[in-house]
Amino acid sequence: MSSNTNPSRPPLAPGRPATASAPLRADDDNHKRTANASKSTSSVDDARLSVWLRVRPPVCSDGKKGNTGSVNTIEVLVDGAATSSLPTTIRTYPPLNSNAAKVVRTGSKLAMMSDSLFLMKKSASLASKSFIDDGSSDGGSVNLNAEVRGVKEYSYSGIFGPKSRQSDVYDNVAAPLVEGLFAQKENIDGDGTSLSLGESALLFTLGVTNAGKTYTVMGTGFETKMTKMDDVNTPHEDWGIIPRSLNHILSRVNALNADSKSGPKLQVYLSYLEIYNENIYDLLPLKSDIPRRPCDGPQTLKLRESRRGRIFVRGLARHAVDNVQQGLELVKMAKNNRHTASNNINANSSRSHSICQWEIALSPGGRGDVVDRSRVLPNAIVDSECDTDDESVCSKSSSQSQSDNRQRKSSIIWIVDLAGSERSKRTRSHTIHQREAALINASLMNLMRCLREMLNHQPKKRGAASKGGVVPFRESKLTHMFMNHLTGPAASRTSMIVNVNPGADDYDETQHVLGYAATARSVKISAIDYNRQRLKFVKESEAVSTSSPKKAITVKGNRLAKIVQKLSPKKRKEATVESSSNPQAKRFRCNSDSGTTALNQHESSKAGARDDNDQLGKLREENIIIKATLDDLRQQLTECENEVREEVVAMMSEQLQESKEWYENRITQLRQQIAAVQSTKPAQTDAESNETDLLERINECEEEMKRMREDHIVEVEELTATHLQLNNEHQLMMENLVKEHRLELQGEQARSKRLEAEVGALRHQSRELQFSHDSLLVKYNALLNSTQQEEGTALEHREKENTSTAVTSMPESPSFRKFRRDKVSGIASTATDVDKKRMGRIGKSPVKVAPGGETEVYPSEKPSNNRSPLGKINKP
């Protein structure tokens, strides 16, 4: 199934009025309404609430694309003639497994309607623009023949198809509302020194879970930290309404502040709250409001209504915002603080209604004038409890001109992301989430009830009486907050975006939402301004009551009595009878016969009718006031009842919870006791049989041990005897060995002593030999000297002889040396003594074992290089 959406178009530049150049237009009445918002009420008499539809790309219930659950069931009908405007009509086709298709199948069996007839009528239905656009229906009203097949058509202010961009939604829906926060150009003084503000606005999204509400309101891409390359003044394509509106508001405020150089300045504030389980929490609380202990839970805030009818949250923090980055940080913080949970369909499903409030406030002496009481976040202050601002929302009051003259101090836009309606069966949520879902669904249902009741209030035909009951605005926090934005002229600045998933899985739930949206679309804006009437009545009654309280009661009573009298048919009849019995009437009757008085009679009856009409008009007005007051009183009563009921319920549920816990504890204790008793019985019998077994085993073991002990004793005795015997033998052997050893030792010691003595003797001998050797050497040297001397003298003598004797005798060899016999024999005898001493040792080992076990060679035994000068004499 194809979805025909509008072609893409250039986005608006930030700060430029959307109305100035938006090429795509939604239905005309919406834009007329936006432009006329601050003008007279009568011009918007026929305008309706602005309801937009955004169809997201289809997904099935598990969030995936591409299976039967994600088959598209919505067709966006494009009006061929007006390609420049947004489409306004859709057609839905029930999938086979939907409840609608089942109902249709049963119905069609009964109706037995022929296909040809159906086709004929269907083609006729295609030609019709809308089934509900005439406002006569209360939503969901469809072509009869289409309904047979389950095909339905719905019309809205504008429709954004699955391919629509965030900028399309912003430019068409949010930008006009943001622009309206600033005064229209003609209201600003020519010299540009005076700044004035426009009217407040409300924008909210509605839809089942996973339909894309948060995506539309918040979008994505603003969470990541901006780099220097990013241009903060150019919105990211995925930014939703809140970041875009921040951008838009700041650029407008900066431009206006730049124009107003010395005069008052505009300041932007952000507040963010959520309604979770019918409690209001600040998503950007001040540090002092954050509980110290996590078990205390966040502080809940109270909704209050000022004397002028302005509804505000007491104690809500306001944070001054000077630039986009600062604003985005705060938005991110609020998003993180919001209650979300993962369910079967949406991983990040909103569990609360979140309300983002941008406030543009006029500070007379510039930005610094606003008191900064921030402690945790920069530039945060607490919303004042006094009723100072936001005139637009709390109606223009009875004295319109007075209000117009008074300069508005602030204008506010609420951008609301409602929690998704869901069936816990589909989301498969747990008990806590089921309670959340029940409360979410209840508050959304109450919103729908309010819209339906408002629809009932408006007369079907001009001049006809309305038949509405009390609009239950105060029955839930959400509708109570929306009250001033849904009624009276302020409703012209309210837009609702309905998000739907066209996937087949969501068909049945989507049908409900589309039906409710159609109801909302049929609500006329200025049907009744409850607030204005209430204020007027309160003022009147206050004026009387201040003069005299007693009188006030009687005056009120008289007025009511008069009105009742006037309205009572019985009294009216009496009045007619009276008038017929009074003389003037008689005169009329008397003259009736005459033709001359016919004209008079006619004129007088005309005048009477005019009087009656005037009176009727007055009565109607009073009737409306009384109704409004009655509504108000009833609402207050309901509110009181609700509060009391809530308190009682809370108390009762607390008590019930306590007693439940007590009983549960008691039950578990008793169960434990029973289980313990039951478990001990079999355990006891088991233990007994075990005990006997064990005793038997113990006896057996003891006997065995006894036997073993006896055996052991015998063995031990035997072993001891053997041990003793062996010990004795061993001792004997040891003694013998010791003796032998000692003897050996003694022998060895004796031998050692002997050897030592021998060594000593050898040493002595060696020393003697050394000594004799030295003495021999001395003698030898002395001998050598004397021999040389003798040789010298002999040589001299011979030379003398030679010279004297004959030349013929033969000369003696100079190398022949003669020693004197006595000297040589002396040396030889000394050598012989020494050799004898040495020879005495022959046959004995020259080797001595040193005490360390090393063998020592005596020096005498060592081969000596010092050869004796005596040559062979020295050798043994």
Ligand SMILES: Nc1ncnc2c1ncn2[C@@H]1O[C@H](COP(=O)(O)OP(=O)(O)OP(=O)(O)O)[C@@H](O)[C@H]1O
């Ligand atoms: N028009 C769209 N284009 C692309 N993705 C979308 C669109 N609408 C929604 N989505 C995606 O679908 C998912 C669910 O959307 P979102 O959280 O906005 O649903 P929701 O209606 O707010 O649900 P809940 O009520 O449970 O909070 C998100 O991941 C979102 O990015």
